[in-house]
Amino acid sequence: xxxxxxxxxxxxxxxxxxSGDVRVLQPIFQxxxxxxxxxxxxxxxxxxxxxxxxxxxxxxxGEGRILVIDGGGSMRxxxxxxxxxxxxxxxxxxxxxxNGCIRDVDEINGCDIGVRALASHPQKSNKRGxxxxxxxxxxxxxxxxxxxxLYADSDxxxxxxxxxSI
Numbered sequence: 001x002x003x004x005x006x007x008x009x010x011x012x013x014x015x016x017x018x019s020g021d022v023r024v025l026q027p028i029f030q031x032x033x034x035x036x037x038x039x040x041x042x043x044x045x046x047x048x049x050x051x052x053x054x055x056x057x058x059x060x061x062g063e064g065r066i067l068v069i070d071g072g073g074s075m076r077x078x079x080x081x082x083x084x085x086x087x088x089x090x091x092x093x094x095x096x097x098x099n100g101c102i103r104d105v106d107e108i109n110g111c112d113i114g115v116r117a118l119a120s121h122p123q124k125s126n127k128r129g130x131x132x133x134x135x136x137x138x139x140x141x142x143x144x145x146x147x148x149x150l151y152a153d154s155d156x157x158x159x160x161x162x163x164x165s166i
Contacts, residue, residue: 004039006155009164016160025157026140029097029116032105033085037153038066038095038114041163044146046070047131051079051124057133058084062093066114066150070137071100073118077125080117082107089113095152099139114152 009022016022043065047053049072057067067088071079080096082104088096088111095114101121102108108115134146144150144159151158158164 004037004151004153006151006153006158009151009158013164021161022164023142023159025142025159027156028118028140029157030119031154032102032108032115032117033095033111033113034109035095035112035114039149039151040064040066040094042144042146042148042150042159043067044070044135044137044144045131045133046135046137047079048072049074049077049079050126050128050130051084052127052129053131053133054079055084055087058087058091058093058096060091062088062091064092064094066095066097067093068097068137068139068144068150069099070139070144071098074100075119075121077101077123078103078121079125080108080115081124085111085113085115095150097139097150097152097157099137116152116157
């Protein structure tokens, strides 16, 4: 993944950007975790201030995939913490993108995964188990579908309908 650059991908895939087959997420995410660059197929999740299903998905084999969580942009609690960051690493997830907040930043920064989130927040989420797995989501004005590919580095985040050549 280190050789893949999102800026270069944008330059070499102008036609895919124009058609919408490659989309650039708004630059609203903070970088966490040890992996500054990561990529993989997307698993989608839609929740609001409730992280029970986040844990359920991270308990499954990641196989290099990326969990993209539409948390509704809530800034009132965290959807991912240090224990779940370690779980994601242990289960083989490449990364987690949260349209919401995380907590236990120092612990997550010690994990060998890539994490992007809007901010950190010390309060934990609700535990009702409400949410939807494997559904189309909208993050920052961009629709994201299960099975698409995500590429993240220090310049930003791309979502592609298909795997891009590195």
